[in-house]
Amino acid sequence: MIEDKSHIPDISEKMVLAQSGDKQAYRDLLHTVSAELNPFLIKKIANESDREDVLQNILIAIHNARHSYTPGRPFKPWMYAIANHKVIDYYRQNKRKSDHEIGDLETDFLYSDETISELETNELLEQLLKKLPARQALIVKLMKLDGLSVKETAAMMEMTVSAVKVSAHRAYKIIQKEFKNED
Amino acid sequence: MRTEKLIDILARENNPVKPLKHPLIRFSIWLLLSASLIVFIFPVIEHFFGHGFTLTRDLTGVLILLLSALVLGFLAFVMNSPVILSPAVKIVVGGIFFIWILRTFLKLFYMDESFMDHMQAMYSGSPHTGCMTNTYLFFTIPFFILIIMLRSGYTLEKTWAGFYAATASLSVAELLTTAMCPQTDPVHTLAWHILPVAPIPVVIWLLSEKLLKRRG
Numbered sequence: 260m261i262e263d264k265s266h267i268p269d270i271s272e273k274m275v276l277a278q279s280g281d282k283q284a285y286r287d288l289l290h291t292v293s294a295e296l297n298p299f300l301i302k303k304i305a306n307e308s309d310r311e312d313v314l315q316n317i318l319i320a321i322h323n324a325r326h327s328y329t330p331g332r333p334f335k336p337w338m339y340a341i342a343n344h345k346v347i348d349y350y351r352q353n354k355r356k357s358d359h360e361i362g363d364l365e366t367d368f369l370y371s372d373e374t375i376s377e378l379e380t381n382e383l384l385e386q387l388l389k390k391l392p393a394r395q396a397l398i399v400k401l402m403k404l405d406g407l408s409v410k411e412t413a414a415m416m417e418m419t420v421s422a423v424k425v426s427a428h429r430a431y432k433i434i435q436k437e438f439k440n441e442d
Numbered sequence: 443m444r445t446e447k448l449i450d451i452l453a454r455e456n457n458p459v460k461p462l463k464h465p466l467i468r469f470s471i472w473l474l475l476s477a478s479l480i481v482f483i484f485p486v487i488e489h490f491f492g493h494g495f496t497l498t499r500d501l502t503g504v505l506i507l508l509l510s511a512l513v514l515g516f517l518a519f520v521m522n523s524p525v526i527l528s529p530a531v532k533i534v535v536g537g538i539f540f541i542w543i544l545r546t547f548l549k550l551f552y553m554d555e556s557f558m559d560h561m562q563a564m565y566s567g568s569p570h571t572g573c574m575t576n577t578y579l580f581f582t583i584p585f586f587i588l589i590i591m592l593r594s595g596y597t598l599e600k601t602w603a604g605f606y607a608a609t610a611s612l613s614v615a616e617l618l619t620t621a622m623c624p625q626t627d628p629v630h631t632l633a634w635h636i637l638p639v640a641p642i643p644v645v646i647w648l649l650s651e652k653l654l655k656r657r658g
Contacts, residue, residue, distance in 0.1 A: 280458035289449045315448050322452045323656070324596035326459035327523040340524035344598045388447070393455030400448065417656045 270295075271334040278325060289318055295335075296342055303346050312405060316415065317345045319397070323417050387434055395430040398423060462595055465519035472515060472591055476584035476614065483583070487576060488622070497621050503542060507617035510538040511584075514610035518588060521603040522595030532602055539609040542616065543636060549628035573634040576619045577612075581642065585611035589653055597654050604650020608643045615639070 276284035388396040
């Protein structure tokens with residue numbers, strides 16, 4: 260039989276490939292998920308920046324939950340269950356926002372506002388994130404750019420608070436070293 | 443950060459993962475493991491507290507508890523992977539265990555003697571702590587196996603799943619205790635089988651966020 264080389268894997272097949280460690284299939288899958296969820300999120304969330312934040316939270320949740328997808332079962336109900344849950348989380352957090360203070364950030368460099376503005380306006384950030392191990396880069400992204408607290412980052416990453424602090428501290432050491440090298 | 447960048451980071455971090463097995467397979471493993479461990483410790487329990495094992499003393503009660511253990515245990519595994527369940531389904535299914543409790547209350551309602559006098563006599567007489575101890579012991583085994591197994595999945599609604607895990611395990615425990623206990627008096631069931639373990643689902647419900655936090 261001749262193999263059909265023009266076969267484009269559907270979203271479920273991409274997920275199965277991603278579970279086996281195929282980075283390209285996973286990248287494609289996350290792009291497809293983003294495109295698929297965009298109209299869904301437009302209906303649910305009016306603010307564009309919030310919408311992007313929620314989309315990113317959904318992608319992180321999909322990443323953390325990717326082992327829980329059972330091959331052979333439909334992918335979309337699985338994906339929409341996560342998306343729905345994250346939208347509900349967003350509404351809950353918005354409700355609580357008035358009581359919320361981002362005041363529990365502990366580690367020096369990573370948590371100072373000066374550093375945020377410095378890093379955000381600096382093209383160096385993108386290079387720095389690439390130099391960090393992926394998990395540490397994600398933690399820096401969540402804490403520095405999305406403004407999540409250590410506790411919120413830990414909940415998002417499904418890690419303990421102390422594990423997040425350790426990762427953030429290690430990332431800080433790498434960033435500090437890179438800064439010194441730049442100088 | 444733009445979503446594009448996040449996708450890059452996540453793709454970079456993507457290592458092979460072992461997909462979870464079908465909920466039915468995991469549920470069967472749970473049943474098998476729990477049953478094996480219970481059979482293993484059963485002679486010890488029977489030696490200290492037992493009065494013979496029979497399922498026919500209260501067959502209806504046993505069947506309700508069996509249904510509750512099976513349905514709620516299976517649902518805990520279904521919810522261990524992202525899924526949308528309607529609130530009505532969650533409430534109706536969660537209520538199966540309470541049919542058994544309701545049945546005990548209905549039996550009390552049809553009793554000739556005053557319930558309070560009977561209850562007072564039950565607690566002031568010799569304590570039937572054997573039934574209570576059995577229920578706690580029989581609860582612990584399936585519950586801990588279930589929690590360990592559920593921690594390897596990804597539960598979105600942890601409070602519901604925790605509650606189902608607790609009631610499924612409690613159903614197993616109540617089933618075995620009922621089968622071992624020679625008394626069919628509803629006051630005894632309420633005083634020594636139900637009330638001492640009543641806080642369990644509530645405590646588990648409160649702790650479920652921590653209990654079901656994923657390993658690693």
